[in-house]
Amino acid sequence: MITFIRKNKKAVLLIVLVVLNFCLAAWGDDAATVGTSDDKKNTIEIKDFVFNPSTITVKSGETITWINRDEEPHTIVSVGKKFQKSSALDTDQKFTITAGAPGTYEYFCSVHPKMTGTIVVEK
Numbered sequence: 441m442i443t444f445i446r447k448n449k450k451a452v453l454l455i456v457l458v459v460l461n462f463c464l465a466a467w468g469d470d471a472a473t474v475g476t477s478d479d480k481k482n483t484i485e486i487k488d489f490v491f492n493p494s495t496i497t498v499k500s501g502e503t504i505t506w507i508n509r510d511e512e513p514h515t516i517v518s519v520g521k522k523f524q525k526s527s528a529l530d531t532d533q534k535f536t537i538t539a540g541a542p543g544t545y546e547y548f549c550s551v552h553p554k555m556t557g558t559i560v561v562e563k
Contacts (some may be wrong), residue, residue, distance in 0.1 A: 483507060484557065486514050486529070486549075491557035498539045500561050505536040514555070519546040 482502055485492045487509040498504060508514050508529040516526040516535055522545050526535035539561045549555040 485509055489552055489555055495558040497560040500539050500542055500563055502539050503536050504539060505534050507534045513551060515550045516547055517550045
């Protein structure tokens, strides 16, 4: 066996590197999946002129992020000015707020007022 390894050092080294590469790739995919699920937890997607989900429930202090997937600009404006409004979001732009006091907060797109959504903040 030792004679085989000595004669084929390059082949053995190549096999070890390939196995190590596969192990690292598998481990890296698991780490990326964990991070992705957390990032999408409180995300509202704007697509086809709809906020999705239209109602989201979060805990006070958590962040909420909107991301515009439409080709048209959209805004996020709180009914009654309960939180800071966004600027116009172009495609793939994001807007994030931190949930404040418990309550129900309604919002809309000022460019397309029929687009509405609700945030429920729990303690």
